[in-house]
Amino acid sequence: MSVELVIFAVIAVVVLFQLYNVLGRRVGFKVEDKPAPRVSEDSDGPVRVEKKPEAPKFPNLEALKARDPxxxxxxxxxxxxxxxxxxxxxxxxxDVQPVKDRLADNVYNVFSKAVQNRDPSAPKETVSFVDAPKADMELIEFKDDFAQIRVRFLSELLYQTEAPKPSESALPETDATPIDVKKTHKRTAEYWTFQKNLKSGTNPWLLAKVEAAKA
Structure with missing residues (x-):
């Protein structure tokens, strides 16, 4: 065997040995080991911007809690x-008497008068909620010793009207008289303002104003 062949054989063995050592190891990194990419100041890549804290939605909320812990x-x-x-x-x-303790005097008087002015012969009407009303606090204000909170209510109502079916008979109505039931769905949005006298923590929140809102 020539000297050149011996030299090439030795070189081949050394190269194969080094190649085995490299392939036999775990090289690189797993996803969880991957370091966060560095962005230099001179780089044109994305720059991380610190998120500014959002302003409180209700600036008077903390003031209210300070006056009403x-x-x-x-x-x-x-x-x-x-x-x-x-x-x-x-x-x-x-019949608004059962909820009188939840209403300010001016609201109770308006509701009570509206009920009294209804036509006694008008069809009987009841209402129920299709789903729980959506309620969102909109505004907190102070007026002297009173705190006022405006809440926006969005609801879907089911009205049911019951009236005797028309009859050609001149006989008076009885319990056996056929009833005509009409159901109506109504979507409504309103602002209800509740107020509380802050002179005492035990004073209740009362409904002080009702306004229409966009549905």
């Missing part, structure tokens, strides 16, 4: 929704 916005919305449902049902039924 027991106030909790989640509990307030739940109670406001209960009041909304109760007042709507009572007003439609024609």
């Amino acid at each position: 027991q106030f909790n916005e989640i509990n307030f919305i739940e109670k406001a929704r209960e009041t909304y449902e109760g007042v709507v049902v009572a007003f439609t039924k024609g």
Whole structure:
């Protein structure tokens, strides 16, 4: 065997040995080991921008909690929704006395007068909620010793009207008289403003104003 062949054989063995050492190892990195990409100041790549803290939606919320430490916005919305449902049902039924303790005097007087002015011979009407009303706190204000919170209610109502079916008979109506039932769906949006006298933490939140809103 020539000297040149021996030299080439030795070189081949050395190369194969080094190649085996490289392929036999785990090289590179897994996804979880991958370092975060570095962005130099002179790079044209994406620049990470620090997110600025959002301004509070209700600037007066902390002020309200300072004056009324027991106030909790989640509990307030739940109670406001209960009041909304109760007042709507009572007003439609024609008896607002059961919800008088939830209404400011001016609102109770308006509702009570509206009920009294209804035509006694008008068809009987009831209302129910298709789903729980959506309630969102919109505004917090202070007027002297009173705090006022405006809540936007969005609801879908099912009105059911019952009236005797027309009859050619001149006999008076009885329990056996056929009843004509008409059902109507109505989507409504309103602003209800609740107020509380902050002189005492035990004072209740009362409905002080009702306004129409865009559905």
